Amino acid sequence: MKVNDTYEVRIIDNDINGNGIARINNFVLFIPFCLKGEEVLIKVVDIKKSYAFCDLVNIIKPSLDRCDSVCAFYESCGGCNFLHTNYDYENFIKKSNLERMFGYNIEYYSAEDDLFYRNKATFHVKDGKLCYYNASSHKPCFINECKIANEKINYFVNYLSGFNLTGIFEVMFRVISGKVMVNFICNESYDIKSIINEDFDCVYVNNEHFFGEEYLIDKVGRFKFSIYPNSFYQVNPEGMKVIYNIAKKYAGKGDKLLDLYCGTGTIGIWLSKNFNSAVGYEINESSIKNAIINKELNNINNIEFVLGNASSVKGEYDVIVVDPPRSGLSKEVREFLNSSSARRIVYISCNPFTLQRDLKCINNYNISSFSAFNMFPRSGHVECVVLLEIKKE
Ligand SMILES: C[S@@+](CC[C@H](N)C(=O)[O-])C[C@H]1O[C@@H](n2cnc3c(N)ncnc32)[C@H](O)[C@@H]1O
Structure with a gap:
């Protein structure tokens, strides 16, 4: 196989990012804008050891789930991955890929609005x-x-x-x-x-x-959240409520809560009523400034915010919520979680691949619930919320 070679292939599956998957001998091929069951003409663009990335040249036999993209820039922009199919089929692909990856029955939800949602x-x-x-x-x-x-x-x-x-x-x-x-x-x-x-x-x-x-x-539910331009803030305001309510249910009630990677303090504030005290930890100065304003804006007195690297977090907590960036948890945070005595860990993730890697390392805990929410419709991304409970001796 060489770059620029063309092949007619049948798409045998879709990955979670919306790519079609085909095989030639032992090579796995990833082709954007394709759906399972389609016959397509492809061109090889990048070859790795056991897999290759290809361009779609022509659709020979389309899937019944294919539709025309609503966006004139879809194929050149690269921001969306599922506009060549309907929203239901996108959700089916995301849910089935997650269940296969994690071997778990996932409670799957999707945002109502699949267009014009990003703030x-x-x-x-x-x-x-x-x-x-x-x-x-x-x-x-x-x-x-x-x-x-x-x-x-x-x-x-x-x-x-x-x-x-x-x-x-x-x-x-x-x-x-x-x-x-x-x-x-x-x-x-x-x-x-x-x-x-x-x-x-x-x-x-x-x-x-x-x-x-x-x-x-922003006004979300009964809370107000201030946002500076360089602070992290969830991009889908409808999705934020769904994710935070799942996290609230999973975290339950308790003594001391840790909100690790807290951004502008939104999760800690959302959950604070169910805990005697809470601490938010965040590396970005602008986000921490907002978190301190947000504590005042919402009259929350039992939470404090610390500017610092999650890798240096210490202390004992009853419940820990982690919501890391796409790169997932650092080795230090994985070790901290694994040696903690927290009854529960709620892991919120926007990247199933780093979530999978991290869960394999947190082996003092069992997965007891797993939800996913399509917070980023039409893109290749999906948000997961996992409840981990400490193993009983
Ligand atoms: C996915 S966001 C979650 C923020 C918040 N929980 C929310 O729901 O808005 C991840 C956050 O982790 C912060 N972050 C990234 N690396 C970090 C680190 N090493 N230590 C602490 N915070 C970090 C980012 O600045 C960002 O605010």
């Missing part, structure tokens, strides 16, 4: 225009609408298309409870004032506050 989008600038960079090809994709971004973000993408943005490198938009935050990363000499829209509620330039509100406040 955040970051664009690059090329040739003076906003674009996304395709994650695998790194080629710019100039778009005038992102089908999974909030409509207000799309409105302002179109607004900025009327300007020459040369001198700006990146534009981050967030829409929080209807208000718009923008952070421009640009040359000092770029005249940002000339492109400011009066409907921007909060503008930052090179991460410094420039205009409008200093931070935005």
